[in-house]
Amino acid sequence: MELSLQEILDWCQTEKKRFWEYMLYDDMAQRGISREESFAYMEKIFDTMEQTVKTYRQDRLSASGLVGAEGGKLEAYAKTGNMLCGSFMEEAMITALKMAESNACMRRIVAAPTAGSCGVIPAVLLPYYELKKVPKEEILKALFVTGGIGEVIAQRASISGAEGGCQAEIGSASAMAAGALVYLQGGSDEQICHAAALALKGLLGLVCDPVAGLVEIPCVKRNVLGCVNAISCADMAMAGIKSRIPPDEVIDAMQEVGSKMDSAFRETALGGLAATKTGQEIMHKLMETEEDATITP
Numbered sequence: 001m002e003l004s005l006q007e008i009l010d011w012c013q014t015e016k017k018r019f020w021e022y023m024l025y026d027d028m029a030q031r032g033i034s035r036e037e038s039f040a041y042m043e044k045i046f047d048t049m050e051q052t053v054k055t056y057r058q059d060r061l062s063a064s065g066l067v068g069a070e071g072g073k074l075e076a077y078a079k080t081g082n083m084l085c086g087s088f089m090e091e092a093m094i095t096a097l098k099m100a101e102s103n104a105c106m107r108r109i110v111a112a113p114t115a116g117s118c119g120v121i122p123a124v125l126l127p128y129y130e131l132k133k134v135p136k137e138e139i140l141k142a143l144f145v146t147g148g149i150g151e152v153i154a155q156r157a158s159i160s161g162a163e164g165g166c167q168a169e170i171g172s173a174s175a176m177a178a179g180a181l182v183y184l185q186g187g188s189d190e191q192i193c194h195a196a197a198l199a200l201k202g203l204l205g206l207v208c209d210p211v212a213g214l215v216e217i218p219c220v221k222r223n224v225l226g227c228v229n230a231i232s233c234a235d236m237a238m239a240g241i242k243s244r245i246p247p248d249e250v251i252d253a254m255q256e257v258g259s260k261m262d263s264a265f266r267e268t269a270l271g272g273l274a275a276t277k278t279g280q281e282i283m284h285k286l287m288e289t290e291e292d293a294t295i296t297p
């Protein structure tokens with residue numbers, strides 16, 4: 001029987017505990033570790049995210065040359081004061097780009113839940129830690145929240161683009177990030193679940209169509225979409241707005257949409273942006289370059 005968000009909420013009510021504690025106890029039981037060890041692991045994850053962003057360099061491009069440098073570009077634009085959104089959203093978008101570019105550049109990242117969507121959760125947690133000056137322990141608890149949401153999605157649907165399209169990667173990451181933000185903003189466990197549902201609903205049906213099969217186009221910029229969606233859904237949930245479709249049913253709908261999605265839209269690079277004229281040209285150019293490199297004189 002797959003885990004549900006409702007089951008976690010029921011457990012919280014019976015045990016008089018919070019959503020994040022469900023995942024903490026689950027981790028302790030699954031790995032036979034102490035509370036301190038589980039927290040230490042989460043801290044390592046958060047520190048890794050932080051380190052990757054801090055050591056980002058704008059002059060690094062991916063091996064294909066298709067992505068890189070845009071995190072720095074957006075950061076420079078933010079400094080002009082002309083960005084439309086506020087400082088938190090600005091930082092989130094910049095962080096999302098930096099993390100996702102780091103993945104494309106083969107740097108160390110945390111797959112959260114996957115490498116392709118690795119920018120979304122750090123995009124909300126790092127700026128929150130930096131700008132709101134909350135104790136690090138709160139951020140780690142928020143990471144447990146992301147784990148709980150991710151676990152339910154993985155069990156009931158999928159977190160893999162090859163299985164469920166990009167809704168399963170960026171959509172899941174966005175739902176996890178939205179829930180984490182609600183926790184940090186002091187929302188209830190029920191609001192955490194509604195924020196996750198709202199985020200997932202907004203990205204339902206998103207296809208996986210990486211150009212040339214590389215986790216670069218459109219993946220890097222979709223991380224920005226994921227974090228912006230998460231922030232807006234967290235704000236909606238904090239305002240008391242609920243998903244009219246119960247959160248678990250939203251996850252089940254995602255599973256249904258993913259299972260009915262044509263294989264061209266599930267990481268095969270045969271449809272969507274990958275199949276556009278320019279997408280195909282990029283792929284052929286990269287293939288030619290690869291062939292040239294393998295020809296020995």
Ligand code: SF4
Pocket residue numbers: 116117160161162165166167169170207208209210214215216218219222267
């Ligand atoms: S397009 Fe596919 S490979 Fe890229 S982030 Fe989305 S699911 Fe991952």
